[in-house]
Amino acid sequence: MARIRKDEKREAPALSTSSLPDIIFMLLFFFMAVTSMKEVTYKVKVTPPEATELQKLENKSMVRYVYVGKPTAEFKKVFGSETRIQLSDAFADISELEKYVVSERSAMKEGDQNLLTISIKADKDTRMGVITDIKQALRRAYALKISYAAQQRVSY
């Protein structure tokens, strides 16, 4: 016959934490996969223009950036306050752009070379003369896929 046991203490078993590392690792891998480290330290100030018909830049490994803008405060003394171009981590002259694109492209895998995209990150107050020069240089370097970096416009 069933007997009601009163004397035995009933305790909830301790919560097993052995799977905690696995869960954390999963989260960790997720963040590792989606992380993109900051590309470079900006030496020029870039406030991208606003637009609505934006497309996402896919294949980040195929994208090289050209930054265009006025030097930030700490570089003003040396480089002045005129619009300058920054390639990877240093200021560059427009004449170096062609060489930069060619060397970046030859560092890529052969099959990927024609997927190279140049993203022009230019400040919205830049004069078009500079942009036109960049575009001409890119054409000479046969880097024909470009993207004008812009941010989503919230309102008119």
Added chain:
Amino acid sequence: MARKKRKISEINSSSMADISFLLLIFFLVTTSMNVSTGLSRRLPPPLQPNQKPTDIDIKKRNIFIVKVNSLNQLMVQGQEINVRQLKDKAKEFISNSSNDPNLPEKVTVEIDLIGNIEITKDHVISLQNDVDTQYQAYIEVQNELVAAYNELRNEFSKERFGKLYSDLTEDQQKAVQSVYPQKISEAEPKNYGGIKDGAN
């Protein structure tokens, strides 16, 4: 002498969670989830050094001239307009739905999946800007022109396939693209310095 069997003690893994937490927090802090976005364009291939820019004979009705001057003012087909009107103007030009003789010619073309259709195959949008045009103004104009194409493509997809352009299959998208091919041409930069805008 009998050897005592040594037990290998288990590795204590209770600190594993802490270590992985640390790593997790590091990646959480350094992550920047923002995706870079932009307007994608394709540049025309460079001119050969001995090649002169050829004047391709384009009928006047097929060309849509957009000029942006150094004060960011917009002139379209000889009229000064606001950027916000540009999209509708461009749409009217590209589609030419009323078969206006002043708007681009319609040519009957056979396209896979769609069949024979009249499209403005030879239209060209010519974009000219000044050296001193602000980048923001230039992007706005480009944006409006792309928006005009996107809207037309969406309207056509809705009508023909009952879906938005982005929801179509790749083949269908290609077909819609050939109905409304993007033809934005940018003028070869002129030797500036001597001639200011207004001279041409």
